[in-house]
Each structure stands twice: as structure tokens, then as C-alpha cells.
Amino acid sequence: MSSRSSDxxxxxxxxxxxxxxxxxxGRTRPTxxxxxxxxxxxxxxxxxxxxxxxxxxxxxxxxCRKPLSVAEVAAYxxxxxxxxxxxxxxxxxxxxxxxxxxxxxxxxPDMNLLQKVLDGVRAI
Amino acid sequence: MVSVQSDPxxxxxxxxxxxxxxxxxxxxxxxxxxxxxxxxITPLRTEELLTEAGTxxxxxxxxxxxxxTTVALDFGRITINPEVVLYLFGTPGQDRFWFMWDELSxxxxxxxxxxxxxxxxxxFGAIDFFERRGxxxxxxxxxxxxxxxxxxxxxxxxxxxxxxxxxxxCDARDRESCKAVLARVIEHAMSKLDHxxx
Numbered sequence: 001m002s003s004r005s006s007d008x009x010x011x012x013x014x015x016x017x018x019x020x021x022x023x024x025x026g027r028t029r030p031t032x033x034x035x036x037x038x039x040x041x042x043x044x045x046x047x048x049x050x051x052x053x054x055x056x057x058x059x060x061x062x063x064c065r066k067p068l069s070v071a072e073v074a075a076y077x078x079x080x081x082x083x084x085x086x087x088x089x090x091x092x093x094x095x096x097x098x099x100x101x102x103x104x105x106x107x108x109p110d111m112n113l114l115q116k117v118l119d120g121v122r123a124i
Numbered sequence: 125m126v127s128v129q130s131d132p133x134x135x136x137x138x139x140x141x142x143x144x145x146x147x148x149x150x151x152x153x154x155x156x157x158x159x160x161x162x163x164x165i166t167p168l169r170t171e172e173l174l175t176e177a178g179t180x181x182x183x184x185x186x187x188x189x190x191x192x193t194t195v196a197l198d199f200g201r202i203t204i205n206p207e208v209v210l211y212l213f214g215t216p217g218q219d220r221f222w223f224m225w226d227e228l229s230x231x232x233x234x235x236x237x238x239x240x241x242x243x244x245x246x247x248f249g250a251i252d253f254f255e256r257r258g259x260x261x262x263x264x265x266x267x268x269x270x271x272x273x274x275x276x277x278x279x280x281x282x283x284x285x286x287x288x289x290x291x292x293x294c295d296a297r298d299r300e301s302c303k304a305v306l307a308r309v310i311e312h313a314m315s316k317l318d319h320x321x322x
Contacts, residue, residue, distance in 0.1 A: 036230055037197075038142040038211045067140050069211060071199055075168035080194075082173065100139045109143050109233055111317055113208065117143055117233065118310040120204030121303055124162065 024086040035085045040100040042067040140209050148215040149238035150246015154266045154296035155214040156198045162302045163200025195221045234260035234309040260313040262290040264305045
């Protein structure tokens, strides 16, 4: 049902029928500030009460049953990145969504991780 | 329900680490082609609304139509293993979106600067950006059919990149070729890390 109502708000020809910032009540800054494009997010299995959540929040919870990056969430929501970040930070603060350890993103990848990525790329 | 031995709930909630490689270069050089050739998903597009002039103003009501521009970012994904995912982000082609590059390259393993020998100048900005920030990068010459008639040395000279920067020839439509480019970026990042430690 949630995906249906979200389709209704998106018209292929005209684009979103709601201004993107209306989805986030005009907020342009995420309240939880450590989300990068590639930060992984994942919803926890048991959501808390959802009555106060918007259709987009619920859509994110559904999308993130499997881990995704912030950029993927934005792309699947057809929403600008900053909008996805604001909505995700709401959910992170509520405890519905968890994220990868931000300190690991902050530093350059270490040798061990680089070797894994190199092996992985060669194996595809 | 929760088993102490296997702890399925914890496993269930694993959040992978992510790493990035930035794919830069001039407009129409084949960045999205390269990303699509190696990505496990059809490249996704996300958009950022630019309101940089008005970031001090939180409420954009009424001004959004005037001051916002949209920058499109194309990206792909390679799942390395259940714990690590690699993302490939194509940079926006236009120079006026430089500030987006900071977020793109934050924490990145390194970058590919894709160039086309017919329009080498499209790569200058990107080379300069990564050099200044000390981000490991390789120059990949996308060999369009019939376009490559220069030696690697000639391209290196024309781009004025030092011998320390790997320069590789590639075909952005060829999977093995693109894999080799990515491998070269990672190896280059590893050798720089090795030097930094030593």
C-alpha cells in the first residue's frame, strides 16, 4: 500500500507533485550529520511505532531491509540526496535504522581492506 | 529464539562497510559507460539540489524555484563480500559542480580520471583536483575506435602528469579492461599507503 501511495505522488511527466523539501518540512540539514553518499544504512527488523512516520519514512524502512547506501536510498526514492539524508537521520535517531560505523569512513581504507577490495574486483 | 552459539540476530543486522572509487573526466568521455560495465546493478542516478548560495537559510519556501540547480550523479555497485561493498561514483561533468567532489572523494580509495585523446583538456580539472588533495588516481585513456593514435608517453606529456601517476589504456565497454583499471587504482592506493607507512 505504501508503494502505491508513493507512486501516486510521482508523475513521470511532471516530476514529483510535492516539492522535495515539503517532504522534510523545509529542513535542509540532516539532524544526524555523519551520512556520506556511500554510508551503509539498514533498518532493524522490529520497528517501533510508525504512526508518526511519513510514507517516505516507511518506504525507506522497507528499502533498507537489506543494507543500502544513502545514495541508493535517494535514487530508489526519486528524492534528492539531501532529502534522503534528512529522512534517514530521522529514522536513525528513532532507532529504526542503523548505520555503518562512521569512524571507519572517516579515515582512508587500510591495507587489509584494500587487499580485500582488490581480490573482490579481480574476482567479478 | 536467540541462540547464543550462532547469534543469528547479530548476523542479520550486519551493516557492511563501504568503499568508493571516484570516476572523473570530461563530459561524454565514457564515465557512466565504465561504471555500467563493471557494476552489478544498472547504474543508478541520484540528484542533489544545489542551494549553496542559501545554505545559511534553512527555510527555502518560495526561493526553491530560483536558486536551485540539479546535479545528477551516476553510480554503480560491486558487492565485494557480505561485509564490504564498493561504490563507483561518476562525477558531474560540469566544472561548476566542483564542490560536490569533496563529498564524493571523502574517504575514497582513489580515483580514475578517464580521458579521451580527442579532448584531453577534459581531464585537466580532475587531475588538478586529485593532485592537490593527495588522492591516489590513475589516468585511463578510453580508446574509442580509431581514436587512439598516441603513445602512453605522449598522452602523459600532453596531460603533464608525473611518472608516479599510473597511465593505462582501456576500453570503457570492456569488462576485463575496466576491472584492470579499477585494480590499478587499488594497487596504486596500496603502494602510496605502503610508502606512507615506511
